Amino acid sequence: MTQKNHTSRREFLRAAAAATASLALASPSLAQSPARVVVIGGGFGGASSARALRQLDPSLDVTLVTADRQYVACPFSNEVIAGDRAIEAQQFTYEKIAAGGIKLVAQMAQTIDPQARTIGLADGSTLRYDRLVLSPGIDLRFDALPGYDEAAASRMPHAWKAGEQTLLLRRQLEAMDDGGVVAIVVPATPFRCPPGPYERASLIAHYLKTRKPRSKLIILDSKDAFSKQRLFQAAWQELYPGLIEWVALSQGGKVTSVDPATNTLVTDFATHHVQVANVIPPQRAGRIAEIAGVTDKSGWCPINPVSLESTQVPNIHVIGDACIAGAMPKSAFSANAQAKTCAGAIVALLAGATPTSPKLINTCYSLVAPDYGISIAGVYQPRNGLFADIEGAGGTSPLDAPRDVRAREAIYARSWFETIGAEVFG
């Protein structure tokens, strides 16, 4: 296997030509088994990583383990909730990934033995790996908010994993009378998609304004600040005056318990009876990460930002929402960027080389209305064991941008989703 380094295509071709003779002489090495890389998790991180691994080294034996036969994407699912988009537009299959030479295993991974480097599957069979990539996304913590357990989610949808929960929240909004109150309960950080609750509030407000204008929306927040806050709040004042009320932590916004039977939300200062309660509970890394031993006390996974390898268990890499990535937010774009960096590092490590220090980008768009987009971007590099912002780069859309810029960012948001969907699953 050639060592991974920064070569141009011409240099690569030259190296390939030079390698002709040695390959011919070294035929016994061709009989060796290819390196086995298993990826667990079929979302933006896992699927991207499987594809990037094969792209960088087609000789790799890559297996993607994902329990579901299709993936339902979270980005843009807020538009489904607001009635502006069909759920089908969020659904992706793995057929093209399989066609690219990646083995698909449609099962739950149940056990991981890091010493033996084996994975136990639901059907009792075992997979072996040389390197393992975990991209398990989030698990919702049904033990963290009194009253909010798995059963409560069928009355008070979280809709923080896209699919049936997304549609349930949609149906509840449709069924609500004009004049009802919708509440969105937001946990403390860290959680998947930091601007997501506020995009959701915006798009639900758009639905209410156009369809049920006597209704109100209240955001009960466990934080005193949020992503793109000034942009969101300026847009709410402009587009939805008086419709959205944001109650910060310091104003008593933290919900301390819920009662799904009566749609009641309790804070230290008030009890809210609402018609629709969207409760986004605290989160942690997907369960398989804990089974693998790569989570710490926080419930998330510390990693080396150069290789995305767990700092707790060798040969296991953790990407996407589950990992502790410092300044990089838990977003689909971050997961995709981390997946490609991780794939490069794995190819280098398998070749006995040292991965080079990467730079990564994140871009995250939010829709405040169907034709009104805002964004945040960042550029990151490893520093002190985390991804740190590169100072002077990144930031949000300007606060004073005219409406045509907002409209353009909404178009870019849709183009981004189209592109990343095609890159990862298409």
Next chain:
Amino acid sequence: MKTLRTSLAIGLIVASAAPVQAASAPPPGAASCSGCHAATSQAIPNIYGRDADATRSALLAFRNGSMPATVMTRIAKGFSEDEIGSIAAWLATQK
């Protein structure tokens, strides 16, 4: 020269059949670009295989603010001139 061409041709055949690395590694930052620019979408251009000088000039213009943009003005500021040159050269070699 003919010998060189022949050996390159053999090299290509071997490269396609043998377990060698398929793609050159991207310079720091370049792997992230495909998150937005891999396909020709409604509004965001595909930048792969594009002339390196054109990409480099655009990135430098985003960086110094002489070319208006939404996110690219913010992202380009995270890269040095050398890094921008490497990214542009690598993108030009990609499909």
